[in-house]
Amino acid sequence: MKDSLRWSYALNQWNVRLDVFVRHEDQQRALKTVSACGFDHVELASGTGRWDNISRPEVILLNHGSHSGFLDFLRRAEVHGVSSMFWDPQAPAEEEEGYAFRTTANPDDHDAIVEWSKPFVDFLAGVGAEQLVVRPVGSAWMTPPLGADGIKVIGDVWNRIGELTSAAGLGLALHYDCLGAVHTAGELTALLEATDPATVGLALDTAEFTVGGIDPVAYYREHADRVTHVHLKDTRYADTGEEYRMPGAESTMLKGGAGRRIERWFYELGTEGGLVDVPGFVAALRENEFGGWVVVESDHGGNPAELAMLNSWYLQHELGVPKR
Amino acid sequence: MAWTKWSYMDHWVTETPQGPQPPSFNRASMDRYVKQLSALGFTGFDTFFFYLPVYAGMYGGVPGFERYLQDSGFDKITGIFSAYPSATRYTAPHVRETHDRIVADCTNTLRMCEGLTGVENFIVMPTSTYHQTEPVTDDTIKVVADLWNRVGKLTLEHGMKTTCHFEFWGAIRTREQIDTFLSYTDPELVHFFCDTAQHTIAGVDPIQLFRDYRDRCTGFHFKDTKNVDEHEAYRTPPDPELMAPQVTRWFYEMGEGGLVDFPALMKEIVRSGYDGWLTVEHDKAELGGGSYAEATAVAKWYIDNVLAEAEAEVRAELEAAR
Numbered sequence: 032m033k034d035s036l037r038w039s040y041a042l043n044q045w046n047v048r049l050d051v052f053v054r055h056e057d058q059q060r061a062l063k064t065v066s067a068c069g070f071d072h073v074e075l076a077s078g079t080g081r082w083d084n085i086s087r088p089e090v091i092l093l094n095h096g097s098h099s100g101f102l103d104f105l106r107r108a109e110v111h112g113v114s115s116m117f118w119d120p121q122a123p124a125e126e127e128e129g130y131a132f133r134t135t136a137n138p139d140d141h142d143a144i145v146e147w148s149k150p151f152v153d154f155l156a157g158v159g160a161e162q163l164v165v166r167p168v169g170s171a172w173m174t175p176p177l178g179a180d181g182i183k184v185i186g187d188v189w190n191r192i193g194e195l196t197s198a199a200g201l202g203l204a205l206h207y208d209c210l211g212a213v214h215t216a217g218e219l220t221a222l223l224e225a226t227d228p229a230t231v232g233l234a235l236d237t238a239e240f241t242v243g244g245i246d247p248v249a250y251y252r253e254h255a256d257r258v259t260h261v262h263l264k265d266t267r268y269a270d271t272g273e274e275y276r277m278p279g280a281e282s283t284m285l286k287g288g289a290g291r292r293i294e295r296w297f298y299e300l301g302t303e304g305g306l307v308d309v310p311g312f313v314a315a316l317r318e319n320e321f322g323g324w325v326v327v328e329s330d331h332g333g334n335p336a337e338l339a340m341l342n343s344w345y346l347q348h349e350l351g352v353p354k355r
Numbered sequence: 356m357a358w359t360k361w362s363y364m365d366h367w368v369t370e371t372p373q374g375p376q377p378p379s380f381n382r383a384s385m386d387r388y389v390k391q392l393s394a395l396g397f398t399g400f401d402t403f404f405f406y407l408p409v410y411a412g413m414y415g416g417v418p419g420f421e422r423y424l425q426d427s428g429f430d431k432i433t434g435i436f437s438a439y440p441s442a443t444r445y446t447a448p449h450v451r452e453t454h455d456r457i458v459a460d461c462t463n464t465l466r467m468c469e470g471l472t473g474v475e476n477f478i479v480m481p482t483s484t485y486h487q488t489e490p491v492t493d494d495t496i497k498v499v500a501d502l503w504n505r506v507g508k509l510t511l512e513h514g515m516k517t518t519c520h521f522e523f524w525g526a527i528r529t530r531e532q533i534d535t536f537l538s539y540t541d542p543e544l545v546h547f548f549c550d551t552a553q554h555t556i557a558g559v560d561p562i563q564l565f566r567d568y569r570d571r572c573t574g575f576h577f578k579d580t581k582n583v584d585e586h587e588a589y590r591t592p593p594d595p596e597l598m599a600p601q602v603t604r605w606f607y608e609m610g611e612g613g614l615v616d617f618p619a620l621m622k623e624i625v626r627s628g629y630d631g632w633l634t635v636e637h638d639k640a641e642l643g644g645g646s647y648a649e650a651t652a653v654a655k656w657y658i659d660n661v662l663a664e665a666e667a668e669v670r671a672e673l674e675a676a677r
Contacts, residue, residue, distance in 0.1 A: 334648050
């Protein structure tokens with residue numbers, strides 16, 4: 032995309048199951064799709080095990096031999112680099128103490144989580160990426176209510192990891208999501224206040240904010256100095272019934288297993304009935320001369336190529352961003 | 356300046372609440388389809404004669420449909436594809452008694468296109484299936500040529516060129532048969548449309564064919580194949596495209612390791628001075644779990660990168676030779 036904003040595309044929508052996005056030729060087709068849509072950088076999302084060879088740093092390096100080998104792989108499809116990578120330390124991974132369940136809300140887990148972050152920091156620095164994007168805390172239904180002390184505990188571990196990313200020349204961006212135990216605008220602001228602005232920023236996901244009941248445009252305008260990374264996507268629904276508190280909300284809420292039985296929450300830009308004021312949000316980014324990456328994400332919403340093209344159409348025709 | 360006149364042939368299947376369907380399922384599906392093509396940079400749209408009434412119903416006439424395309428970033432409808440793949444007692448290009456009916460059908464199709472910006476090609480399959488037409492004699496080809504001479508005159512009166520798209524399973528498929536057919540047709544009335552995969556499957560070199568019939572060529576289907584028909588699959592009744600025992604999928608998008616040398620063809624096109632539309636076609640892209648959306652994106656990536664480089668190379672050569 033030819034723009035003063037820097038656009039990237041998230042690959043997570045292709046990697047929808049354990050074993051479906053493994054062969055290099057399939058990954059090349061996805062990368063070519065992203066490139067044909069006008070994006071020349073991608074965001075990776077962490078995974079685990081031998082089949083996550085475009086998601087797990089150690090496995091990527093096993094597949095491609097080196098950081099430059101992986102970059103060569105991307106460049107074969109005219110994708111020139113990695114903007115960022117998403118990591119959730121609460122998601123069990125075999126590389127992280129053999130699927131150990133740890134949480135940032137528990138201070139006893141912090142040393143391990145800091146250790147777990149190192150392969151990501153090293154990998155991202157090695158491929159010239161800019162942001163490690165993280166899930167700051169686990170789901171609300173799995174976490175006791177957080178008081179001020181609880182939020183401070185979470186902030187502590189991210190401050191420690193922020194020192195690592197900063198030393199490696201990277202940014203660390205906390206990604207709010209609609210299921211997280213840090214849920215309200217007040218809680219999110221408290222978390223930001225508990226972290227060092229010099230090393231820890233916010234990844235603002237427009238759809239996650241909207242589902243969670245936070246106006247992304249208003250929040251961005253109030254906290255523009257802390258927003259270092261953006262995920263741009265739309266939603267048709269807000270969680271007006273506190274469904275995020277339901278046990279198993281990853282399925283009961285986000286896959287429509289219970290509650291209002293909404294089976295798909297996240298949508299491409301320009302979707303009919305979308306709740307996000309995308310033009311308003313992008314205008315706010317421009318007003319503030321936002322210098323981070325704006326990652327367009329479809330997040331498991333359907334045919335990945337179709338959604339990438341629709342997002343590209345929206346950028347070109349509704350936001351006036353030329354493709355080349 | 357990279358080639359800008361890329362059109363898309365209207366094959367597509369999309370997921371709908373009623374299962375995989377063409378985008379004409381409803382207007383919302385059409386919106387998504389057209390936006391995807393536009394996002395990739397296609398500006399021409401080729402469609403089938405049998406979709407015209409469907410689009411007319413959805414958009415208040417075929418010109419209304421074209422205006423909708425133009426609102427989404429397209430220049431115009433560039434080609435209409437008409438065909439009688441199966442010979443019937445009503446319509447069979449090799450049966451002279453059915454020609455009046457075929458001409459009447461074409462007249463109806465042309466009537467539906469009135470008011471359009473400027474469709475360039477009236478693309479036809481010159482014959483029905485080989486197995487229904489054989490034996491293919493010189494006389495058979497002469498009868499078929501007579502039909503398309505008539506249709507060519509008719510379409511020219513409506514500003515469209517009748518142009519023949521040969522199938523690997525059609526009755527005119529070998530180089531000798533194509534040469535004979537083109538010699539029997541009037542060069543002013545009947546033109547040549549180069550489908551890269553169909554010719555390759557039939558064992559005909561599409562680049563040489565274009566080189567030899569450059570003056571009569573009015574368009575291309577850029578699609579690839581991984582197989583030459585080595586088992587006379589073209590004779591398989593009732594349909595070799597989906598029922599050939601040896602090959603379950605014949606057609607692929609560009610850049611997936613197929614047999615067609617697209618960079619060489621692109622260079623030949625640029626050198627020749629051809630300045631018409633180039634059309635991407637994906638036929639049965641869903642076979643084996645593929646999707647039209649991804650096939651189209653991957654093909655356009657190939658155009659934007661590999662073919663653009665081939666084109667630039669020749670343009671630089673031409674510039675240096677001036």
